[in-house]
Amino acid sequence: MSANEGNTVRQAYIQGELMLEMPQDLYIPPDALELVLETFQGPLDLLLYLIRRHNLHVLDIPMAELTRQYLGYIEAMQQNRLELAAEYLLMAAMLIEIKSRMLLPRPKLVGGEDGEDPRAELMRRLQEYEQIKQAARQLDELPQAGRDFEIVQVLIERTVEERLPEISVDELKQAWLGILTRARVRRHHTVRREQLSVREQMSHILRCLKGGEFVPFEALFDIEEGIPRLVVTFIAMLELAKEYLLEIQQTETFGSIYVRSSRAVNAE
Amino acid sequence: MCAAAVPSMLNENADMSRFKRILEAALLVSAEPLPLAEIKKLADAPLTNRQIEAVLDEIAADWQHKAVELTQVASGWRFRARPEVQAYLDRLNPQKPPRYSRAVLETLAIVAYHQPVTRGDIEEIRGVAVSPNILKTLEARSWIEVVGVRDTPGRPELFATTGQFLDDLNLRGLQELPALQEIGNLLEQNVAAED
Amino acid sequence: MCAAAVPSMLNENADMSRFKRILEAALLVSAEPLPLAEIKKLADAPLTNRQIEAVLDEIAADWQHKAVELTQVASGWRFRARPEVQAYLDRLNPQKPPRYSRAVLETLAIVAYHQPVTRGDIEEIRGVAVSPNILKTLEARSWIEVVGVRDTPGRPELFATTGQFLDDLNLRGLQELPALQEIGNLLEQNVAAED
Numbered sequence: 001m002s003a004n005e006g007n008t009v010r011q012a013y014i015q016g017e018l019m020l021e022m023p024q025d026l027y028i029p030p031d032a033l034e035l036v037l038e039t040f041q042g043p044l045d046l047l048l049y050l051i052r053r054h055n056l057h058v059l060d061i062p063m064a065e066l067t068r069q070y071l072g073y074i075e076a077m078q079q080n081r082l083e084l085a086a087e088y089l090l091m092a093a094m095l096i097e098i099k100s101r102m103l104l105p106r107p108k109l110v111g112g113e114d115g116e117d118p119r120a121e122l123m124r125r126l127q128e129y130e131q132i133k134q135a136a137r138q139l140d141e142l143p144q145a146g147r148d149f150e151i152v153q154v155l156i157e158r159t160v161e162e163r164l165p166e167i168s169v170d171e172l173k174q175a176w177l178g179i180l181t182r183a184r185v186r187r188h189h190t191v192r193r194e195q196l197s198v199r200e201q202m203s204h205i206l207r208c209l210k211g212g213e214f215v216p217f218e219a220l221f222d223i224e225e226g227i228p229r230l231v232v233t234f235i236a237m238l239e240l241a242k243e244y245l246l247e248i249q250q251t252e253t254f255g256s257i258y259v260r261s262s263r264a265v266n267a268e
Numbered sequence: 269m270c271a272a273a274v275p276s277m278l279n280e281n282a283d284m285s286r287f288k289r290i291l292e293a294a295l296l297v298s299a300e301p302l303p304l305a306e307i308k309k310l311a312d313a314p315l316t317n318r319q320i321e322a323v324l325d326e327i328a329a330d331w332q333h334k335a336v337e338l339t340q341v342a343s344g345w346r347f348r349a350r351p352e353v354q355a356y357l358d359r360l361n362p363q364k365p366p367r368y369s370r371a372v373l374e375t376l377a378i379v380a381y382h383q384p385v386t387r388g389d390i391e392e393i394r395g396v397a398v399s400p401n402i403l404k405t406l407e408a409r410s411w412i413e414v415v416g417v418r419d420t421p422g423r424p425e426l427f428a429t430t431g432q433f434l435d436d437l438n439l440r441g442l443q444e445l446p447a448l449q450e451i452g453n454l455l456e457q458n459v460a461a462e463d
Numbered sequence: 464m465c466a467a468a469v470p471s472m473l474n475e476n477a478d479m480s481r482f483k484r485i486l487e488a489a490l491l492v493s494a495e496p497l498p499l500a501e502i503k504k505l506a507d508a509p510l511t512n513r514q515i516e517a518v519l520d521e522i523a524a525d526w527q528h529k530a531v532e533l534t535q536v537a538s539g540w541r542f543r544a545r546p547e548v549q550a551y552l553d554r555l556n557p558q559k560p561p562r563y564s565r566a567v568l569e570t571l572a573i574v575a576y577h578q579p580v581t582r583g584d585i586e587e588i589r590g591v592a593v594s595p596n597i598l599k600t601l602e603a604r605s606w607i608e609v610v611g612v613r614d615t616p617g618r619p620e621l622f623a624t625t626g627q628f629l630d631d632l633n634l635r636g637l638q639e640l641p642a643l644q645e646i647g648n649l650l651e652q653n654v655a656a657e658d
Contacts, residue, residue: 041370042396087396127451128393135381136373138446143351145436147365150357150492152336152347154296154531156544156552167563167571169632173641175568176576179588200637203578203623206610244614245579245621262614293530293548294555296491302555309554335488349488356485357492359504 043091044129051126098122201236202245209246209261217248217257287311288323295327301344301435342434342441368405375402379412380433381448384426386418403427411436482506483518490522496539563600570597574607575628575640579621581613598622606631 040046101118143149205220220237221230237259240246250257290310295302307320324345328338335353338345349357358364368376375398378390390398406412411433417423434441485505490497502515519540523533530548534541544552563571570593573585585593601607606628609620629636 041374042394044395091395125393125395129395130451131448132374132377132381132393134449134451135446136370136377139377139380139437140367140373142437142439142446144365145348145438147367148354149351149438150349150354150488152296152349152491153299153494154293154491154542154544156297156549167568167632169634169639169641171568172572172575172632175565176572178565179569179572197636197638199576199578203610206579206621206623210610245611261611289528289530290548290551293544294552296531296542297544297548297552298555306555310551333484335484336491347491349492353485353488356505357489360489360493360497360501 043088044126045133046088047091048126048130048133094122197232198236198239201232202240205233205236205240205259206245206261209259212260214249214258214260217259220259283313284319284323287315288326291320291323292327295338295345295347298346301341301346303344306344339438340440341438343431346435348438371399372402372405376406376411376429379406379427380429380442380445383428384415386424386426388424390427409436478508479514479518482510483521486515486518487522490533490540490542493541496536496541498539501539566594567597567600571601571606571624574601574622575624575637578623579610581619581621583619585622 040049098118145151208220209215221233223230225233237246237248241248245262246259247262248257248259287310291307294307294310304317304320307324308315311320324338324340331338331347336347336349338347371394374394375390378393379385382389382393387398387403403412409432410430412427413430414425415428416426418426429442434444439445482505486502489502489505499512499515502519503510506515519533519535526533526542531542531544534543566589569589570585573588574580577584577588582593582598598607602609604627605625607622608625610623611621612618613621624637634640
């Protein structure tokens with residue numbers, strides 16, 4: 001539908017034959033229902049059209065006839081889009097009410113002024129609706145991103161880098177403390193700094209033996225590292241043996257000692 | 269700025285031209301308009317809003333003879349192609365977003381000009397029921413959103429327009445919407461026309 | 464160049480500069496690289512590939528001091544930000560760094576302080592089952608690895624921390640981890656306080 005003029009008079013053709021023109025009053029011939037629903041946004045819209053196009057005085061519509069027509073119409077449309085007919089019927093009812101009130105003398109208000117014109121509320125609504133109709137058209141005329149102009153977006157080749165959580169030593173300490181608090185003296189912790197080195201060396205030795213081959217005992221020691229380190233390595237090896245993590249072999253007295261990880265033993 | 273800072277003035281100029289270069293790239297690359305608060309993060313030394321705006325003005329001036337321009341919208345600054353070249357750009361991408369129906373546009377207008385409004389308010393003004401699809405269409409476009417509920421029976425949701433709506437229409441704020449027009453008295457106008 | 468051609472030359476130059484302006488805008492708004500065939504659609508009069516390439520070269524030259532550059536890729540031409548500005552652009556909308564769950568942290572702490580340990584050891588110390596995902600997370604990070612198996616029924620794998628773990632935590636060795644002694648004291652104080 002064209003957005004610049006909603007109420008262009010449209011004509012309905014059925015099988016090439018002109019069926020009808022747009023309504024001349026608030027009555028919608030059942031044949032024209034589809035067309036009217038498509039063309040008008042509702043009874044206010046139709047009313048505005050009638051006022052603007054046909055110079056129709058809304059109160060000049062023959063109300064009795066209109067009512068009769070609507071009731072028949074509603075009967076016919078019982079199963080079909082009744083809710084839409086209801087909106088038009090409501091409008092007709094409102095017009096009838098206004099007309100009947102216009103026929104009655106208006107009570108004078110205190111101060112001698114006339115009471116409110118019964119048409120005022122309808123007029124206010126029609127004006128408000130017409131204002132919005134115009135605003136909608138103006139909004140549609142504003143340049144819209146993607147429709148009337150394009151937004152610039154230049155590529156940036158971000159090296160896709162998955163953000164990994166960072167942790168600090170302190171967090172690790174807190175985590176450990178948390179475990180200990182929960183374990184609560186399940187056993188007495190007399191772990192010392194030195195033992196940590198032993199544990200580290202245990203891991204180191206296992207890593208060296210990962211190949212599964214026998215490794216000469218001496219190869220696991222690095223003289224350069226100094227005596228404390230050598231001792232730690234030796235203790236680590238004993239600890240590993242105690243935990244059945246490695247196998248130590250010496251085929252003859254004073255012969256070479258070989259070490260391999262016990263995983264290799266069982267893999268055989 | 270003060271006398272003591274003079275020796276570093278040269279550096280400052282170099283820094284500013286470097287900042288301008290980076291800001292321009294950021295504006296070209298960014299999918300969303302950049303607000304001043306974001307732009308500040310691009311500077312290695314703290315900058316005032318006025319300093320940043322001066323650089324933005326410089327960039328805008330650099331681009332004034334191009335078919336792309338720097339514009340300020342509700343949520344910040346961004347580059348856009350000038351609407352007058354759209355016909356050419358459409359040759360490359362003939363698929364255009366569809367125009368909205370009158371029902372959608374009128375609903376949008378009511379939300380834009382009368383916000384915050386409930387669905388009932390919209391129905392009252394349009395004189396017809398508002399299909400949920402209409403509101404969904406506008407919500408899916410991120411042009412309207414629920415901003416609360418009215419404290420009346422049923423606690424109906426209140427709709428308002430979004431920053432995205434303003435950005436998409438290249439507006440800095442609701443005050444830049446076309447003004448609502450005064451509608452004359454329909455009855456009198458009508459009577460006058462009849463004469 | 465020759466006198467006779469001047470009147471149309473002017474037009475031609477104007478046309479080419481207009482084409483260049485539009486092409487630049489098209490390249491800036493296009494989500495995909497523009498191949499020559501597409502670029503041709505932007506011209507009002509037919510252009511040869513050589514003419515278009517000359518204009519593309521001109522545009523590339525115009526941009527050579529900017530932080531965004533025109534590049535040719537397999538499927539056509541496109542603008543892209545120079546890699547050097549990525550660090551700046553990363554300052555915008557920075558993502559919050561994710562955090563490891565307590566289960567992951569505790570598992571890591573146990574491996575670090577008690578290595579080498581089996582999954583059973585970890586479960587015994589933590590008092591709850593250890594999901595395989597936790598160990599996988601830490602292995603994927605290269606912070607722990609299997610260094611062997613314990614020679615007990617089921618031959619469970621033994622986990623230890625890696626050099627990567629020490630590097631990432633900026634430690635020279637495990638002995639630089641907070642001493643357990645200290646923690647033990649702290650714990651005893653806590654326990655004493657609770658009694």
